[in-house]
Amino acid sequence: MESPNYTNMDPSVFFLLGIPGLEQFHLWLSFPVCCLGTATIVGNITILVVVVTEPALRKPVYLFLCMLSTIDLAASVSTVPKLLAILWCGAGHISASSCLAQMFFIHAFCMMESTVLLAMAFDRYVAICHPLRYAMILTDTIIVRIGMVAMMRGSLLMLPCPFLIGRLSFCQGHVIPHTYCEHMAVVKLACGDTRPNLVYGLTAALLVIGVDLFCIGLSYALIAQAVLRLSSHEARSKALGTCGSHVCVILISYTPALFSFFTHRFGHHVPLHIHILLANVYLLFPPALNPIVYGVKTKEIYERVIRVFQRRQGTGIKAAQ
Secondary structure, eight states: OOOOOSTTOOTTEEEEOOSTTOGGGHHHHHHHHHHHHHHHHHHHHHHHHHHHHOGGGOSHHHHHHHHHHHHHHHHHHHHHHHHHHHHHHOOOEEEHHHHHHHHHHHHHHHHHHHHHHHHHHHHHHHHHHOGGGHHHHSOHHHHHHHHHHHHHHHHHHHTHHHHHHHTOBOTTOSEESSSSOOHHHHHTTOBSOOHHHHHHHHHHHIIIIIHHHHHHHHHHHHHHHHHHTOSOHHHHHHHHHTTHHHHHHHHHHHHHHHHHHHHHHHOTTSOHHHHHHHHHHHHHHHHHHHHHHHHHHOHHHHHHHHHHHHHHHHHHHHHHO
C-alpha cells in the first residue's frame, strides 16, 4: 500500500486514515466489513420485497420496518464503499465538500433510524395497551406523517453541522484518524474556538439518544404494566412475544451507540483504535442484523420469505424441465 504524502496535501482535501494502530490488519478487517455490507443489502432488500409484495403484511409495524430497512440501506451506501476503499488500498482522500456531505448523511440517517425505532415502540404500545383503537390511531396517513417527521427531524438537527464545520480553519492538518468523516474527529483538527461545535454535538446527541431512549423506556414500562394485568399466562407470553424483535433491534442499535458516545466523551484513556472500532460497530452491525432479527423472530416475515424462495426454486425447476 502506497503511503500518502501528508505534508503537501491540498487544503480542500481531507485524508481518512482508517484505524490508526491497526493498519497492518486493514486487509483482514475488510472481509467482515464486506460480509456485513452484503448482509445489509441482501437482508434489507429482502424485507422490502417481501413486505411490498405480500398484501397481508401491509400493517403499521411492517411499514415501519420498511422505513428502517430503507434508512439502513442508505446509511450503508454512505459508509461502506469508502470504508472498503480505505481498507483495501488506502484510498482515504476525500474532498472537503464530500466529507461534509458524508458527515451530514451518516449522522442524519442515524437520527432518522432512532426516530423510527421510537415509532415502532409507540406501535407496540398502542397494539398492546389500546388494541381496539389500533387501526384508528395508526392509520396510513399517520404512518406517512411519522415517516416525514423522521426525515425532517434528522435533516433539521444536522442542518447546522456543515455551517459550524465550514467556519473552522484546520491548522492541525487535514488527516482524519477515522474511517469516515465523524463530526468530532473533524472538529479536533481545527484551531480556534470549537465550543459551539462541542455544544452542538452534545445537544444533538441528547435530543436524539436521550429523548428517544426515555420515550422508548416509558412505552415499555406502560406495556409491562398492561401485560402484568392480564390474568392468563398464555396471553402475557403472547403479548410480550410481539415485542421481542423490537427489543432485540433496540439493544443492537443503542448499545454500541451508547458505548461509542460515552467512550468518546469520557473514555480519555481508551485507545483511539477502540473508539474507531466502536463507531464502526455502531454503523455496520445494526443494518446487517436488523433484517435477520425480524426475519427469524417474526413468524409472518419468516414464513413469507421461505415461501418466496420456494416459489423461485419451483420456477427454476420448471424452467430447467
